[in-house]
Amino acid sequence: MKSNYLTIAGLLFVGLLAACIAQPADTPAVLPTLESALPAASTEVVATEPQGGQVSYVDLYEQVNPGVVAIIVYYQENDSGQGSGFVFDDEGHILTNYHVVEGSEAIEVVFSSGYRVIGQVIGKDLDSDIAVLNVDVPSEQIHPLVLGSSEDVKVGQQVVAIGNPYGLSGTMTLGIVSARGRMLDSMRESPSGGYFTAADLIQTDASINPGNSGGPLLNLDGEVIGINRAIRTNGEDGVSTLSNSGIGFAVPIDVVKRVTPYLIENGQYDYPYLGIVSREELTLGEREYLGLPADVQGAYVISVLEDGPAAQGGMVGATNESTYIDLPKGGDLITAVDDQPVRTFSDLLSYLVTHKSPGDSMRVTVLRDGSQIDLSVVLTKRPE
Structure with a gap:
């Protein structure tokens, strides 16, 4: 405990920081949204055209989806898993969660066009759960997403998530920002015991499920405001029910923008202490x-x-x-x-x-x- x-x-x-908050036995657990790979992945789009609104979710999806990728991870002994990611720049850098690619033997990146390529991890940050992949693909496959500002995010504003839940690549879901400034344990243990803490996370009720890890959380202008990281789930020991319960967490894009250039250049980022x-x-x-x-x-x-x-x-x-x-x-x-x-x-x-x-x-x-x-x-x- x-x-x-x-x-x-x-x-x-x-x-x-190193954070260790005790939770009662019946407290819901917070789980990464990495999903074990399924035998086949079909495409499902959950999108709704607004009635009289200023934004067309269809237009937003068609604008953003070409820059979203599915990530299939291969481990030893023929095990595999999957997550999501998105194109960061014109140089072929892909952003995802570190926990999506942790321990991988090989990584396959699948673009919305169906184009597949092997990706290489060139930078990782266990503290914010971010990883940068590099892929060598034709320029027509590269569609970098526009990065917004998480500082401007307001509780109650509408957001959408696009990713690869349960292997259903290209899935889009809609919700709102439920809260800001949430904290989760990072993936790095501190020297004094416990874990460092990932701060300032965005909480959303947009439907996020296993396989959504690493995909973008977007505002209605199609700008990325966060990287979907984890969901809170109920069940015996907090892990038996893996479906979305309306509480998801995303790494704020302002942190991502600060960290990613260092990950590309040096492979790591040093946090203040x-x-x-x-x-x-x-x-x-x-x-x-x-x-x-x-x-x-x-x-x-x-x-x-x-x-x-x-x-x-x-x-x-x-x-x-x-x-x-x-x-x-x-x-x-x-x-x-x-x-x-x-x-x-x-x-x-x-x-x-x-x-x-x-x-x-x-x-x-x-x-x-x-x-x-x-x-x-x-x-x-x-x-x-």
């Missing part, structure tokens, strides 16, 4: 126990990693033993970074992942013993 703390410890790599352990939110009872004002929001610092950036900058973690749900007293409450309000730990991670790099200085405002204090922290590279 994972712990109740989000470990930014050796983490806080741009907001992708703060070096603290925090928790996402505090209840009123916990605030009262810690002596924190009920009307002041922030990220409570459970501990500060020795010799880390936060420690070097003078940040203080909790010091007193606790008998209250393992929540020690005495830690700083981070209320702002670079004058940007921090309401929850997720806000802090989102800011780091989209705005900061190793070597950057960051002003951290904390509440300590009832007084507001400004600290200067120099972020370092997330430890391997």
Whole structure:
């Protein structure tokens, strides 16, 4: 069982920190949307023409689908799996999730035209679950998708997903943005235990199922605002029911745009590291126990990693033993970074992942013993 703390410890790599949040046994699990390959894949389009609306879903689909690909992954012992992806640029770079191609022996990329080619992984980011493939194909097969901005995404706006669920390539589904700023465990373990955390994910109720992993989440202008990554599912042990339950998660495109050029050039991306352990939110009872004002929001610092950036900058973690749900007293409450309000730990991670790099200085405002204090922290590279 994972712990109740989000470990930014050796983490806080741009907001992708070691995070381990305990879930009750009946809590739905969050699963990657990679699907085992089926014997045959047919094409199914779930698209609806709007009635009197400004957008034609048919036009959107015909505009975008040529840039969406199905990905078939071959493993040892004749095992295989499948996911989705999309064309990133004119150079033949394909974006998908890392978990789609993890452990693969060979990767087959299938374009909407039916053209098939072998793809090579040239860059991977386990923290945000992104991988870049390179393919050598005729220019007429290359249709890069337009990248939008996830910063402009609003809860309630309509979105569409196009991908390869259950081997049904070219499937388009419609929904809305359900929430922003969600967090999931990344695929990389932290040196101190637990996992780093992927931050600022987009939550959507657009139907996303196994096989959708790596495909685009788009606004109604046909711009990519995220890469579909995972779904939340119910069932025994959280894994017996793999169909969509209306809760899907996508990596925000602003993170993708920041990371991908490094993956193409260097094969990897280095996230900033703060070096603290925090928790996402505090209840009123916990605030009262810690002596924190009920009307002041922030990220409570459970501990500060020795010799880390936060420690070097003078940040203080909790010091007193606790008998209250393992929540020690005495830690700083981070209320702002670079004058940007921090309401929850997720806000802090989102800011780091989209705005900061190793070597950057960051002003951290904390509440300590009832007084507001400004600290200067120099972020370092997330430890391997």
